[in-house]
Amino acid sequence: MAHRTPPEARPAARRTVRTGRTGNGRALLLAAAGLALAAVMLVCTVLDGGTGGRPPSFPDLPGSVEEAEQAASERIRPAAEPEVCPDGSDPADSYAPSPGGPDDGEAVRRIQERGALIVGVDQNSYLWGFRDPENRIVGFDIDLVRAIAEDLLGPDPDIVFKAVPTSERIPLIQDREVDMVVRTMSITCERWEKVAFSTAYFEAGQQLLVPRSSDITGLDRTLNGQRVCRADGSTAADLLERAGAEGLGASIVPAANHLDCLVLVQLGEADALMTDSALAAGHAAQDPAMHLVGEPLTIEPYGVAMHLEDTDLVRRVNRVLEEWTSGGTNSGWRRSYDRWLAEHLGRADPAPPQPRYGRG
Incomplete structure (x- = not known):
C-alpha cells in the first residue's frame, strides 16, 4: 500500500485544516511532546469497595476461588449482540433519505451558503483518518467525508477538517462548531439523546x-x-x-x-x-x-453524527450513503474498503450494513 507509514503520535487537541478550492491551507501542527502528554494523563484507579479486597461489583461471590472466578467470568462477559433501545428500537434506525434539491432544509442551505463543509475527524486513526507522508488527511472515513462534501457543494468541494479527541465529538456538534462528525463514531441509544445519526456505514465491536x-x-x-x-x-x-x-x-x-x-x-x-x-x-x-x-x-454500528435539529442534513447524508454503498464491488464503499481496510481486516465478503430508516 502507498500509505503504510504510520502517523506520528500527537497530543489530543483540536486542530483545523482546510482543503478544496482554497488549497491545502495551513497544515496541522505536529507536537513532539505528544508522548510526554500521554504519559502525564495516566490515571490508575483500583477499587476494592471497602470489602477487604472483594470487588464491589460481585457482592454474592461463591465460597471457592474457582467458583468465584467462574461467576465473575460469566457475569462480566457481554454478549456480542446489537444494542436495543429501551423503547425496543434499533439505534441504527435513522431518517429516510431526502430527494435533495429544493426539498432540503435550513442545515443544508447553511452549508451551501457558507460554501464549505466543516467536519470533525480523526487524524490519528491509521486506515480511518490519518496523515499520509504528504501531510494529507486520508482514510476510509475521509473518503466518506469527500463523498458527502461533493454531493452538497459540487466538484472539488471546500472542506474544513477539525481534528478532535473522542471526548469532544458530541460537544462540538451541540455547539455547532462542526456540521458533522465522521470519526468511527458508534451509534448508541444514549448518544441519540444528544446528537442525530445517519444510518450505519460500518460495523465493528x-x-x-x-x-x-x-x-x-x-x-x-x-x-x-x-x-x-x-x-x-x-x-x-x-x-x-x-x-x-x-x-x-x-x-x-x-x-x-x-x-x-x-x-x-x-x-x-x-x-x-x-x-x-x-x-x-x-x-x-x-x-x-x-x-x-x-x-x-459488542456489535457497534458507525454513523455520521449531526445536530439533533438538523434532520434535513441527516436525510441528505443518508441519500449520499445510499449512493456510496450501492453497486457491490464497484461501489464507493467497496473501493474505499479495498484501499484501506481489506489487507488488515480480512473479511471474506465485505459489505456495508443494511440501511435502516425506522425514524420516518
Missing part, C-alpha cells in the same frame, strides 16, 4: 489489543493486576464500567484518545487497550508487536 508477549487473553481473569486503557467518552469506557473490570482486578487508565492509549501501552504505562476492533486493526498494522485477543464483545 469492542476488543482488547495487547502486546504479543502479554498473557492477557480477553475480558477475563487474565486481567487481574493489569492496567486497561480506554478513551474518554468512548463506548469502550461504557463497556468497562458496565462489565465491572475492576471486579477482575484490573485498573482503568483513562486517556483522551485511543491513540494515546496505544502510546501508553508502548511506553509500558498500560498493559492493554480496549477499543473498536476496526480501530485496533489499524493499531496492529502500525505496530506488529500488538495483536487483538478474545472475541469482539
